[in-house]
Amino acid sequence: MSAQPDLLIARMKSGDQTAFTRVYDRYQEALHGVIFNIVKNKDVSEEILQDVFIKIWKNSDSYDAQQGRFFTWALNISRNASIDYLRSKRHKDGLKNLSSDNFVDILETSDDLDTATNAIYLKKWIEKLEPMCVKIIDVIFFKGFTFQDGAKELDMPSGTLKTRHRKCMMALRNMILN
Amino acid sequence: MYDGIKKHDIELMDIQELINSGDLELYVCGVLDLERSIEITKELKNNISLQLEVQQIEETYMKLASGLAPNKDELDLYDKLEAIIGGDNTKNNSNSRSNYLGWAAAISLLLASSYLYMNNANLTESNSNLEEQIVAVEQDKEILNSEIENTMTINNNYEEALNFIKDKNTVKVNLAGQKGFENSYATAFHNSVENVTYIDVAGLPQAPQGKSYQLWSLTLNPLTPTSLGVVENSESLLRIENANASEAFGITLEEYGGAEGPNLEQLYTLGVIK
Numbered sequence: 001m002s003a004q005p006d007l008l009i010a011r012m013k014s015g016d017q018t019a020f021t022r023v024y025d026r027y028q029e030a031l032h033g034v035i036f037n038i039v040k041n042k043d044v045s046e047e048i049l050q051d052v053f054i055k056i057w058k059n060s061d062s063y064d065a066q067q068g069r070f071f072t073w074a075l076n077i078s079r080n081a082s083i084d085y086l087r088s089k090r091h092k093d094g095l096k097n098l099s100s101d102n103f104v105d106i107l108e109t110s111d112d113l114d115t116a117t118n119a120i121y122l123k124k125w126i127e128k129l130e131p132m133c134v135k136i137i138d139v140i141f142f143k144g145f146t147f148q149d150g151a152k153e154l155d156m157p158s159g160t161l162k163t164r165h166r167k168c169m170m171a172l173r174n175m176i177l178n
Numbered sequence: 179m180y181d182g183i184k185k186h187d188i189e190l191m192d193i194q195e196l197i198n199s200g201d202l203e204l205y206v207c208g209v210l211d212l213e214r215s216i217e218i219t220k221e222l223k224n225n226i227s228l229q230l231e232v233q234q235i236e237e238t239y240m241k242l243a244s245g246l247a248p249n250k251d252e253l254d255l256y257d258k259l260e261a262i263i264g265g266d267n268t269k270n271n272s273n274s275r276s277n278y279l280g281w282a283a284a285i286s287l288l289l290a291s292s293y294l295y296m297n298n299a300n301l302t303e304s305n306s307n308l309e310e311q312i313v314a315v316e317q318d319k320e321i322l323n324s325e326i327e328n329t330m331t332i333n334n335n336y337e338e339a340l341n342f343i344k345d346k347n348t349v350k351v352n353l354a355g356q357k358g359f360e361n362s363y364a365t366a367f368h369n370s371v372e373n374v375t376y377i378d379v380a381g382l383p384q385a386p387q388g389k390s391y392q393l394w395s396l397t398l399n400p401l402t403p404t405s406l407g408v409v410e411n412s413e414s415l416l417r418i419e420n421a422n423a424s425e426a427f428g429i430t431l432e433e434y435g436g437a438e439g440p441n442l443e444q445l446y447t448l449g450v451i452k
Contacts, residue, residue: 003229003332004233005325007324007325011321016321017260018317020263021256021318022318022322022325024256024259027240028252029240029243029244030239030240030241030244030247031243032248033243033247034246036246036247036248037246045248050255050259053259054263058263066219067212067215067216068218069206069232069236072205072206072207075208103246107245107246113248116245118245119245122242122246125245140204140207141239141243144207144208144209146209146211150209162200162201163199163200165200165204166198166199166203169203169238172238173234173235176237177234177237
């Protein structure tokens, strides 16, 4: 387990490009996964990932540690950029529609993930997860719904959603980190 | 004694309650409202077990999301990114220059000699490019090493502090704000077997320019202060060797660097070991 690299983030904020490279190395894969889960297209996901890191580099000053984790900040940028893309004309003109697939559907059906080692591990973990957990984690983490909106989407009280989300994450965490 | 235990228990309960509430997961997901996120960041600052919890939550999400990242040509992607953010300013015009000089050399010896001269300049330039790259790699290494070192130190300090706080001989002493400084507070953890005290002064306002906070160990009958040194405003726990028979702790504001004896007019916080 590693702490947030505050030193690197501070150096990146002051314009140190080497620090930016390290920050990129640390976060790019997870952010790429979040983006791909939303746009479902490898080439587009790479373009958006690139745009996200350009935003991170240009706007790193606006990251305020008082408001939360660096990962959370970057996660929001990634989700917003992906959702903006889906709403854009370019998307509507040709590519796939916004579907209600969750991350497990994508994990199981996407050819682009067939050979990815991380995906192979993830499949093993997900098999042991309750189906409701998949829906909950998809809505809260990947799609970034507030828990009130997520509760509406999943048709359960928001308090229940919050505690179930915690339980699901604990189950996943025991598999992933142990 | 009962008061101390009660308060300590309540704090532990609050922490467990926060962990169980599911809010920390939502905090990492970025779906809480801003006000609640800021509150949680504040809670985290003063609590190592909460920090560890959040790190584990974050790591789980990161691993989960990484499982959905398609394979890609990472170098190519980073090169494109680097070109856009304008980092690679290395001039790369040696080809056109060589071609031009090659042509010129065919015309006259004078130009041929200048070709040799310029070719040498090219070599010097590519040599200096290589040198720049070496410097960049070294800087890279330096940053990584210092990151590892920092992380290791932080981890070791956390672990040490956590073990110390958990030790059965460690007592927690709440240093309450005194008259005129009611909003200030500090927390000491004292272990009279190990002769060590940890002090957390995150609840003191920033010391004014030219002043320092000073920590005192006190015996009560008769009231005798012994200086434990100057403490900087800091969010992390400060470790102090303390072989005194401490019965209470106080913090005063003194001239920069500390004083021989405490200035009781400027007694910010005080707490008795119960």
